[in-house]
Structures are given as structure tokens and as C-alpha cells.
Amino acid sequence: MSLRGSDLTQARRARFHGNNSIEVGQEVLPELAIGEVRVAVEISALCGSDKRLYRDGSVVVPGHEIAGRIVETSHDVPSCRVGERGVVYAPVFCGACASCAIGFTNGCLKLVELIGWQRDGGYATHVDVPVRCFVPIPDSMPLDVAVLGLDTVGTAAHGLRWAIQTRMRAVERVAVIGCGPLGLGVAAMSLDMGLPTPEVFDPIPSRLEAAMGVGARRLHDLDVENQFDIVVEASGSRAAREIAQRLVRPGAVLLALGESDEPFVIPANPRTRRTNLFTLRTFYFPMSEVEDNWAALSRVGPQLLSILGSPASLAELPEVFVSFSRGELLKPIIRFDEIG
Numbered sequence: 001m002s003l004r005g006s007d008l009t010q011a012r013r014a015r016f017h018g019n020n021s022i023e024v025g026q027e028v029l030p031e032l033a034i035g036e037v038r039v040a041v042e043i044s045a046l047c048g049s050d051k052r053l054y055r056d057g058s059v060v061v062p063g064h065e066i067a068g069r070i071v072e073t074s075h076d077v078p079s080c081r082v083g084e085r086g087v088v089y090a091p092v093f094c095g096a097c098a099s100c101a102i103g104f105t106n107g108c109l110k111l112v113e114l115i116g117w118q119r120d121g122g123y124a125t126h127v128d129v130p131v132r133c134f135v136p137i138p139d140s141m142p143l144d145v146a147v148l149g150l151d152t153v154g155t156a157a158h159g160l161r162w163a164i165q166t167r168m169r170a171v172e173r174v175a176v177i178g179c180g181p182l183g184l185g186v187a188a189m190s191l192d193m194g195l196p197t198p199e200v201f202d203p204i205p206s207r208l209e210a211a212m213g214v215g216a217r218r219l220h221d222l223d224v225e226n227q228f229d230i231v232v233e234a235s236g237s238r239a240a241r242e243i244a245q246r247l248v249r250p251g252a253v254l255l256a257l258g259e260s261d262e263p264f265v266i267p268a269n270p271r272t273r274r275t276n277l278f279t280l281r282t283f284y285f286p287m288s289e290v291e292d293n294w295a296a297l298s299r300v301g302p303q304l305l306s307i308l309g310s311p312a313s314l315a316e317l318p319e320v321f322v323s324f325s326r327g328e329l330l331k332p333i334i335r336f337d338e339i340g
């Protein structure tokens with residue numbers, strides 16, 4: 001069943017050809033597959049990880065921070081879901097394995113696809129997704145705030161929840177290295193979770209400024225070892241990882257959230273050998289945390305959006321990516337306005 005009055009067989013979609021070339025064009029959509037819904041994209045946020053696809057190209061339509069509305073359902077999905085507002089959960093989890101059975105969907109044992117990476121994503125007017133990846137949002141929440149519940153707040157909150165679980169004593173100091181959207185999400189969520197005011201570092205002054213805006217404090221001494229109980233590495237750069245390894249106290253936790261193609265190296269030196277330390281990696285967030293994330297997002301989301309977000313249209317995507325890849329924009333948010 002589909003919404004009447006609009007053509008749902010076509011979409012405007014962005015193609016990333018590699019070498020920083022993006023083309024937006026009209027395409028015919030394949031028939032909606034069994035178990036899937038067609039989503040009219042209303043908000044699509046840019047993610048730093050898309051810069052790799054901008055450089056190297058992609059066989060699918062990129063974009064994995066998506067919010068919108070269901071406009072069509074396959075025949076096995078109840079048609080009453082047409083019109084629902086929600087966000088798209090990027091990992092296409094199986095829903096049946098031992099991990100999924102306990103709600104640990106980001107640890108799905110059969111995970112092969114991420115929306116926007118291995119199948120078409122949200123730099124498009126429409127995207128088809130498995131119905132289980134469509135997450136309805138509270139009625140009162142604007143879609144541009146809701147989209148921050150994914151990579152920005154969802155990933156940050158999940159990482160922090162795991163970091164807190166490792167703690168055997170009180171957390172006195174929290175550091176965040178890297179103040180891109182994820183680092184800002186971590187700073188906002190540490191405060192929301194009642195952790196000590198996060199101390200933050202980023203070599204780019206405007207990003208540090210943004211972190212002050214969410215309530216963080218500047219981290220002054222990057223050279224002194226053994227300072228922090230939770231150190232969140234939110235950049236993925238080698239320099240940031242080395243700083244994090246220096247700042248973390250024995251018995252503490254280094255949460256490695258930053259994305260990188262480079263291996264995370266734990267050097268075999270006396271400092272790393274003669275210590276107890278959790279080096280923790282988490283990915284995205286499980287469906288079981290979604291309700292808690294909405295509650296947190298209703299508190300921190302509007303402010304985060306005002307600090308991070310810059311609006312753009314799909315047609316502007318090629319130019320926006322130029323500024324975004326130069327680091328001039330924190331989180332461009334593509335808005336689509338043709339939804340009936």
C-alpha cells in the first residue's frame with residue numbers, strides 16, 4: 001500500500017563517483033522488496049565517515065543518518081504503518097541470532113550490511129529499508145533532532161554505558177579527545193549521565209569552542225600521564241589515540257570510538273605492560289537502548305543541533321561536501337521539503 005497522489009517509483013539520488021565527484025539525478029527505484037518499507041527522506045545528516053566514500057566512490061547511494069516517513073509498505077508489512085515518522089537504524093541486523101534475541105542488535109552475529117554502505121542509503125529523496133530497521137520516534141520530537149539519536153548521541157551514549165560498566169570505583173575525571181560531532185555527543189551525554197564535566201581537546205579551535213558550548217571544559221595538559229578514569233578517543237587519528245593512551249590512569253577505561261582504517265596499536269612498552277587497563281571498542285548502539293536514547297535526546301538534542309547542524313539541500317550536496325571535507329562544517333543536515 002502507498003500514499004496516493006505522489007509518484008513513488010522514482011527518486012532523486014546522489015551518486016558518489018570517487019575523486020570528490022558527486023552527481024544528483026533522477027532514478028527509477030526497484031520494486032519494494034518483501035519485509036521492507038519505502039521511506040520518504042526528510043532529513044539526512046552528513047557523517048565524517050562518508051568522506052571516505054567521497055574520495056573513493058561508492059556503488060550504492062551513501063548516507064546513513066536518515067530520518068523520514070514511511071510512504072509505502074511491502075504486502076507483508078501492515079499498511080497502517082504508512083505515515084509513521086522515524087529514523088533508520090543503519091546495521092541490517094538479522095533479528096533472530098543469539099545477539100539479536102537479547103536486543104544486542106549492534107552485535108548481530110549475521111550482520112553483513114549497513115545502510116548507506118553496502119546497500120542504498122539516504123542521500124536520496126527515498127530509501128527502502130527492512131521494516132525492522134525503521135525506528136519510530138516520539139511524536140513530539142522533530143526529525144532533525146531525532147537524526148542525532150543515531151551516530152551522534154546513540155553511539156556516544158552506548159559507548160559511555162559500557163565504559164561505566166567497567167568502573168570499579170568512582171569516576172573523578174573524564175576526557176574526550178576529538179570534538180567532531182561524535183566527541184560533542186560524548187561530551188553532552190557524559191553531562192546528561194551525571195559524570196564529571198568532560199575535559200576536551202581538539203586541535204581545531206572552532207571545535208573546542210563548540211564543545212564549550214555543550215558544557216565541556218578545555219583539557220589543558222596533554223603531556224601528563226595517568227590523569228583520567230574514562231578517556232574517550234573520538235577522532236580515530238593516531239595522535240589522538242596516543243594522547244588517550246597517555247592520559248588514562250591504571251585501572252581506567254580508554255573508549256576507542258573514533259573511526260579509522262589504521263590498526264589501533266597498544267605499544268609493548270613498560271607503561272602498557274605494567275598496568276591494568278580496559279581498552280574498549282563499541283559500535284553504534286543496540287535497539288534495547290533506543291527508549292533511553294529518546295529520553296536523553298529530548299534533553300540534549302535541541303542544543304546539540306543548534307551547535308552542530310548547518311542546513312543544506314540535496315542539490316547542494318556536491319558543494320556542501322567540499323566545505324565538509326575541509327572541516328569547515330560540523331554536521332551539514334540535508335532537508336527535503338517535497339513530502340506530501
Ligand SMILES: [Zn+2]
Binds near residue numbers: 047048049064065151
Ligand atoms: Zn556515521
Ligand SMILES: [Zn+2]
Binds near residue numbers: 095096109
Ligand atoms: Zn542477529
